[in-house]
Amino acid sequence: MRIDISLLPILAAAFMLxxxxxxAMVMLLPGLGETNIPVRVKLSIALLLTLIILPLxxxxxxxxxxxMAALLVMMVYEILIGIVLGATARVTLAALQVAGAVIAQQLGLGFVTTVDPTQGQQGVLIGNFLTLLGVTMLFATDSHYLVIAALNDSYRIFSPGEVVPSGDxxxxxxxxxxxxxxxGMQLAAPFLVFGLVFNIGLGVLARLMPQMQVYFVGVPLSILSGxxxxxVVLAAMMGTFLDYFxxxxxQMIPLK
Structure with missing residues (x-):
């Protein structure tokens, strides 16, 4: 009995593509592409998804x-497509960082920073909390399956071997x-209103009672009220973020 192995090189090339x-997409995905996730775990997830996507x-x-030149060009195109898909999903988390920065500024906590565990860099405390909560909710609500669906349907938008449409x-x-x-600004809207009303109130109070140390009274009260x-609004904020995600x-999944 003879076994035909002539298709193995083509299959191996398709697997690598x-x-x-x-x-490239997994390395940027929220929750999976974080800096604190071991590289071996990322590679394992990418290999598993590849084994699922390849037969389809x-x-x-x-x-x-x-x-070989054509293979290298196709490889570059595939990497670019993966980066576009992963970066689009990653940018959605930036809405929470924007909201967190605005909220912290309105509450007087803009100077309170901690290391963002998802990126390994400094970020405002409230922004880091919202980001971690957002990633947790994505997995808790199984919304991360939409990312896999977008990856599967990306072959209908970006066909292998075709030039990546730079305009799109x-x-x-x-x-x-x-x-x-x-x-991000919509999520922080209640705090923008609160900050405006609260600071106007402090200004009026300072004019009515010049001898009063408004700053020492206003900062703790601003933090407590904030x-x-x-x-009160955290549940509604995260619900809005989930709908946005x-x-x-x-939008990345084409209509059937």
Whole structure:
């Protein structure tokens, strides 16, 4: 009995191309692409997703084993597509950092910073809390499956071997960044109103009672009142963020 192994090089090339797209996306995904996640865990997840995606889209890869340059170009395209998909999902978390920075500024906690465990860099305390809570809710509500669905459907938008449409990518990036800033400001809207009313009240109080140390009274009261409001609106804030994340993922999934 003879076994035909002539397809193995083509299959191996298709596997590496698929892994390039999946791996680049996994390295940037919220919750999976964090700096504190071991690299071996990321690679294991990327390999597992590749084994799932490859049989579904093996026919989309038209590999020419006689041209190494064409393979390298396809590899670069696949990596770029993975980066675009992963970065789009990653930018959604920036909305929580924007909201956290605005909230901290309104409460007088803008100087309180800690290390963001998702990025390994300094960030405002409230922003880091909202980011961790957002990632937790994505997994708790199984919203991360939408990212895998977007990865699977990306083959209908970005076919392997085709030139990446730079105009569409630029439009997607612009829309993602503007939407993240917009949602971040909307999440922090109650605190913008609170900060405006509270500071106007302190200004009036300072004019009525010049001998009173308004700063020493206002800062603790601002923090206490702000945290009370934060506890009241937190559920609505995270619900709005989840709707925003789901909407972004659905925009990446083409209509059937």
């Amino acid at each position: 698929t892994f390039a797209r999946v791996g 889209h093996r026919a989309d890869y038209h590999v020419d084993m006689n041209s 990518v630029a439009e997607l990036a612009t829309r993602a960044f503007t939407a993240a800033f917009k949602i 945290f009370l409001i934060f506890g 789901i909407g972004v993922m659905h």
